[in-house]
Amino acid sequence: MKVIILGGGLAGISLACFLQDAPEITAIDILEKESEPGGLCRSFLHNGIAVDIGPHIFFSKDKGTLNFMLDMLGENKHELRRSNRILHKGRFVQYPFENDLSKLSEGDRAKCVNGFLQNPYRDYPANNMLQFFLKIFGEGITNLYLRPYNEKIWKFDPAFMDTQMVERIPRPADEDILRSAAGETIDGYTHQLYFSYPKAGGTAAFVKAFASKLNEKVKIHASCEVNSVLKLNNGWRVAAANAEFEGDLLASCIPVNILTEIYKGIDERAAEAGRSLRHNNIIIAMATVSMNRVGNDFAFMVADPDVIFHRINKVDFLGENYHKDGTVTYMMEYTYRDGDKTAALSDEELQERFIDGLIKIGFAYNANEVLSFTLKRFPYAYVIYDLEHKKNMAEIRNYFNGQKIFLNGRFGNFEYWNMDAVVAESRKTAKKIMEVQ
Numbered sequence: 001m002k003v004i005i006l007g008g009g010l011a012g013i014s015l016a017c018f019l020q021d022a023p024e025i026t027a028i029d030i031l032e033k034e035s036e037p038g039g040l041c042r043s044f045l046h047n048g049i050a051v052d053i054g055p056h057i058f059f060s061k062d063k064g065t066l067n068f069m070l071d072m073l074g075e076n077k078h079e080l081r082r083s084n085r086i087l088h089k090g091r092f093v094q095y096p097f098e099n100d101l102s103k104l105s106e107g108d109r110a111k112c113v114n115g116f117l118q119n120p121y122r123d124y125p126a127n128n129m130l131q132f133f134l135k136i137f138g139e140g141i142t143n144l145y146l147r148p149y150n151e152k153i154w155k156f157d158p159a160f161m162d163t164q165m166v167e168r169i170p171r172p173a174d175e176d177i178l179r180s181a182a183g184e185t186i187d188g189y190t191h192q193l194y195f196s197y198p199k200a201g202g203t204a205a206f207v208k209a210f211a212s213k214l215n216e217k218v219k220i221h222a223s224c225e226v227n228s229v230l231k232l233n234n235g236w237r238v239a240a241a242n243a244e245f246e247g248d249l250l251a252s253c254i255p256v257n258i259l260t261e262i263y264k265g266i267d268e269r270a271a272e273a274g275r276s277l278r279h280n281n282i283i284i285a286m287a288t289v290s291m292n293r294v295g296n297d298f299a300f301m302v303a304d305p306d307v308i309f310h311r312i313n314k315v316d317f318l319g320e321n322y323h324k325d326g327t328v329t330y331m332m333e334y335t336y337r338d339g340d341k342t343a344a345l346s347d348e349e350l351q352e353r354f355i356d357g358l359i360k361i362g363f364a365y366n367a368n369e370v371l372s373f374t375l376k377r378f379p380y381a382y383v384i385y386d387l388e389h390k391k392n393m394a395e396i397r398n399y400f401n402g403q404k405i406f407l408n409g410r411f412g413n414f415e416y417w418n419m420d421a422v423v424a425e426s427r428k429t430a431k432k433i434m435e436v437q
């Protein structure tokens with residue numbers, strides 16, 4: 001039994017790993033568009049330091065999967081304590097925002113506390129993300145931080161996004177908001193308070209460790225962009241520019257809106273649902289700066305629309321292999337939509353905007369402090385849970401289930417899945433494949 005896997009990101013590699021020992025499986029071909037596997041879990045070198053596509057921290061509520069992932073890293077890992085801040089009007093507020101209200105100006109603090117305690121939206125149903133924020137946190141916290149930050153990261157208005165990203169956030173107790181406003185800083189989202197990270201090599205070390213477990217049945221075909229998928233009487237024919245593959249079973253870990261585009265003879269409703277899915281893209285900008293002007297925290301959320309990036313991370317925080325003496329390395333993240341004005345800017349123009357942002361937030365005093373700069377664009381970053389997402393994905397899942405194609409992975413399922421969810425789903429997908437064949 002030959003299996004074809006489209007996409008060699010974490011989903012494709014982990015699926016192959018979970019399938020390879022089944023005696024019925026004789027060969028697994030992983031077809032990957034880029035010159036190396038890893039997808040969003042790749043890392044690249046900036047100034048000799050391995051950096052990710054947005055720092056990938058290892059955490060999970062699912063302890064079984066987390067332990068499995070950490071075992072994969074072997075000795076190459078260490079544990080760190082989250083140290084994230086929100087940069088709000090020149091003030092550092094500990095993340096999450098509602099737990100550190102005393103750091104705000106008196107006026108902003110009063111807006112947050114009053115908006116929370118006298119909340120006119122509390123008893124309405126929340127039909128979209130913005131309504132959810134207003135209902136749970138009130139106008140102050142929503143308008144000062146949640147709304148601008150969410151607009152910035154998604155590049156999509158939260159009034160047109162559904163609540164599946166946020167619906168598990170509990171409403172803070174009145175006394176917690178009062179304690180936070182009075183000066184007590186409370187740790188929130190404690191399942192990610194401690195996280196692990198590879199000691200060396202960035203997150204790529206994790207996928208490389210996974211890939212090193214693949215046996216001789218598995219072949220990764222890099223630089224192999226799939227451009228057509230055809231169902232045969234008894235299997236599949238998949239074509240890339242210079243090669244064709246046939247197999248008995250097909251699993252797709254490439255973005256499902258690409259699959260709906262290249263799938264021969266697709267039903268028009270599924271094709272239309274694929275065209276309607278929304279995601280954003282990301283630019284990662286790296287800057288080595290000569291002076292440390294901000295202490296030793298890790299990540300800073302920046303909701304200010306005048307600063308191009310929504311998050312800036314101090315890479316040095318991740319350990320000695322991510323630090324060069326006498327300098328500080330920052331990773332800045334900027335999401336964009338296809339067709340955005342900023343997306344059309346040249347690398348030089350973008351560089352100017354990023355450095356301007358660094359200066360605006362006080363992380364550099366002038367452009368001369370920036371010693372080196374790298375910028376990279378990646379076409380898939382975050383799934384947008386727009387109001388039609390559930391309906392569109394139900395249509396697509398239903399169609400590909402009927403075709404007996406196994407959808408796997410983050411964009412393979414078009415869900416906001418972190419590495420732990422991807423690994424856990426790959427295990428389940430492997431099980432399903434073994435059950436049907």
Ligand SMILES: Cc1cc2nc3c(=O)[nH]c(=O)nc-3n(C[C@H](O)[C@H](O)[C@H](O)COP(=O)(O)OP(=O)(O)OC[C@H]3O[C@@H](n4cnc5c(N)ncnc54)[C@H](O)[C@@H]3O)c2cc1C
Pocket residue numbers: 006007008009010011012031032033034037038039040041053054055056057058059224225226227253254255258282333380381382408409410411412417418419420422
């Ligand atoms: C900014 C950012 C920060 C993140 N931070 C974290 C974090 O802190 N912790 C965490 O656990 N997770 C994090 N994640 C999520 C994590 O990156 C993903 O869950 C995981 O990498 C998804 O793996 P995947 O294989 O499903 O998808 P991908 O990595 O997207 O892999 C899909 C693969 O398909 C290939 N492909 C696409 N089209 C074709 C084609 N036509 N033919 C062949 N191949 C094709 C792509 O090149 C890619 O290799 C983050 C993600 C982002 C964007």
